[in-house]
Amino acid sequence: MERVMGGVVPLVLGGLGLVLLYRLLQRLQQGATIQDTVVVITGASSGLGRECARVFHAAKARLVLCGRDGARLQDVVQELIATAADSQQQTYTPCMVIFDLSDTAEVVAMAAKEILSCYGHVDILINNAGISHRGNILETHISVQRDVMDTNYFGPIALTQALLPSMVRRHSGHVVVISSVQGKIAIPYRSAYAASKHATQAYFDCLRAEMERYNIQVTVVSPGYIRTNLSLNAVTCDGSKYGVLDETTALGREPKDVAQVVLKAVHHRSKEVLLAGPLPTLAIYIRTLWPALFFKVMASRARKEQKSKDE
Ligand SMILES: NC(=O)C1=CN([C@@H]2O[C@H](COP(=O)(O)OP(=O)(O)OC[C@H]3O[C@@H](n4cnc5c(N)ncnc54)[C@H](OP(=O)(O)O)[C@@H]3O)[C@@H](O)[C@H]2O)C=CC1
Ligand SMILES: CCCCCCCCCCCCCCCC(=O)OCC(=O)COP(=O)(O)O
Numbered sequence: 001m002e003r004v005m006g007g008v009v010p011l012v013l014g015g016l017g018l019v020l021l022y023r024l025l026q027r028l029q030q031g032a033t034i035q036d037t038v039v040v041i042t043g044a045s046s047g048l049g050r051e052c053a054r055v056f057h058a059a060k061a062r063l064v065l066c067g068r069d070g071a072r073l074q075d076v077v078q079e080l081i082a083t084a085a086d087s088q089q090q091t092y093t094p095c096m097v098i099f100d101l102s103d104t105a106e107v108v109a110m111a112a113k114e115i116l117s118c119y120g121h122v123d124i125l126i127n128n129a130g131i132s133h134r135g136n137i138l139e140t141h142i143s144v145q146r147d148v149m150d151t152n153y154f155g156p157i158a159l160t161q162a163l164l165p166s167m168v169r170r171h172s173g174h175v176v177v178i179s180s181v182q183g184k185i186a187i188p189y190r191s192a193y194a195a196s197k198h199a200t201q202a203y204f205d206c207l208r209a210e211m212e213r214y215n216i217q218v219t220v221v222s223p224g225y226i227r228t229n230l231s232l233n234a235v236t237c238d239g240s241k242y243g244v245l246d247e248t249t250a251l252g253r254e255p256k257d258v259a260q261v262v263l264k265a266v267h268h269r270s271k272e273v274l275l276a277g278p279l280p281t282l283a284i285y286i287r288t289l290w291p292a293l294f295f296k297v298m299a300s301r302a303r304k305e306q307k308s309k310d311e
Contacts, residue, residue, distance in 0.1 A: 033267045034059035038119045041065055042101060042159070043129025045072040047228030048178060051259035052126055053080065053094070059263065063094035064118045066111070066129070070098045095119075101129050101155030102147060112162030121170060122163050124266060127156040127177040132230050133192035135237035136306075144239050145192045152196035157203055167216050174217040174266055177204050181224045181280045185287050185294070188302035193234075208271060217269045221262060224276040225252030 039056045043049035044065035053065055057080045067073045073096045084091040095118040099111040115122065130152045133144065160175055167173030182190060183197035201220060208218035231246040258275065265273045274281065287294045 034061050034124075034263065036060065036062065037123035038062045038064065038121060039124040039126065040115055040122050040163070041126045041128055042156070043067060044076055045069055047230065048223075048226055048255045048258055048262075049126075049128040050076055051255040052128060052262055054083070054256070055259040055263050056124075057084070057091055057094065058089070060089070060091050061124075062092045062119055064097060064115050064122070065094050066097050066099065066101075066115070068098065068100050070096065073098065101159070102150035104150065104154050104158040107155055107158045108162045112159060115163065116166060121166055122173065124174045124176065125160060125163055126262065127160065127175070129155070130178065130196075130230070131193075132234035132242075133190055133236075134231075134234050134242045135191075136189055137191050139237040140191065141238060144235055144237065145195070147239065148192035148235065149196050149199070152193070153199045153203070156200065160207070164211075164216070168211075168214045171215050173211075173214075174219070174269070175204070175207065175211075176219045176221065176262060176266060178262075179204075179220050179222045181222055181274070181276045181284070183220070183222050184274075184284045185280070186298075188298055189305060217271075219265050219270050219273065221258075221265060221273045222275065223253065223258055223261075224280050225249055226255050226258050227252045228255055 034056060039061040041049050041052050041056070041063065044053045044063075045067035049067075053063060053076055057063055063080075065073055065076060077094050077096060080091070080094060097111055097114045097118070099106055099114075101107060131148060133140070133148050135144070156177060160177075164173075164175075167175075177200055179200045180193075180197045182194040183201040186194035186198065201222075204218050204220050208220075211218060225248045227250060229245075231249040232241070232243055234242040236242050253275070261273060261275055264270075274284070276284075283294065283297075286297075
């Protein structure tokens with residue numbers, strides 16, 4: 001027995017060592033692709049955007065962080081500088097560009113120009129900022145439908161379109177968009193959010209095909225729940241804040257893990273990343289292969305949710 005164990009232990013340790021070495025080499029390789037690139041991140045003040053800022057900063061990218069709130073963005077910048085100083089890493093101090101994505105006129109006239117003026121060009125644009133919705137269709141004001149669409153769809157496409165000519169001229173660039181599982185299936189009481197994410201999926205699929213000839217990559221990332229403030233910040237039927245941390249959100253993936261997935265997707269030039277558990281993945285397939293079943297399941301969800309609200 002002792003002899004068997006004596007053979008197994010070094011084998012396991014050797015295997016573990018190889019896995020760690022492989023991971024380290026992978027990280028180094030990913031870092032090398034990202035080093036010195038100009039990376040623009042929208043919604044960098046919190047949640048997934050903030051974690052993307054951390055991950056790309058650690059990979060020594062030249063960051064342009066975007067958000068609505070200058071003070072919160074400044075906090076992120078200070079934190080990144082402090083982390084780099086602690087680890088004695090030579091990194092770039094991030095630029096900040098402050099604007100409201102839902103104001104598409106401002107995005108085109110001011111924000112895109114300011115972003116370009118930071119480093120003269122953009123290598124990677126990560127369209128991350130977004131807002132969610134909670135409410136039934138009967139009671140949701142049309143202005144709320146429009147606001148969510150402005151932030152999640154028209155803002156990102158306006159920014160992308162404004163930055164594209166510079167990428168086309170350089171015959172190089174990468175556009176990433178953070179969509180959602182709800183860009184592939186629509187669930188009840190999320191009409192504005194699901195519609196905006198479906199539109200996002202469609203637009204960026206068109207973009208990918210059209211940009212291939214210019215060597216511009218497009219990656220659509222479709223995550224399931226992530227543990228961020230998304231549900232807290234979601235808007236309700238009348239535009240007021242929902243203000244609840246849903247259990248689904250609280251139990252979601254860690255934003256830092258999702259940010260690593262985004263980095264990997266950029267490194268591998270992935271066209272699509274679906275980051276969902278078995279049930280949402282099954283639901284996506286059923287939506288295409290057996291729509292009648294999918295509609296029944298969704299109607300039953302809607303009934304149950306309405307009943308629990310009525311009680
Ligand atoms: N959390 C989840 O379960 C999932 C999230 N996603 C997607 O991930 C992305 C990031 O969201 P997440 O980190 O979860 O949520 P957060 O609410 O934590 O972050 C959203 C970010 O978007 C910014 N933002 C919102 N509205 C605007 C606007 N009008 N103009 C500029 N910036 C704006 C916010 O800035 P400010 O601080 O100014 O409000 C904030 O930085 C979103 O696109 C979301 O749809 C996808 C799947 C699951
Ligand atoms: C007999 C087999 C039937 C199989 C059907 C399974 C149906 C299961 C439904 C699963 C629905 C999953 C929804 C996942 C939604 C999601 O992950 O959304 C991510 C977000 O963007 C979160 O935003 P939110 O504002 O909704 O928190």
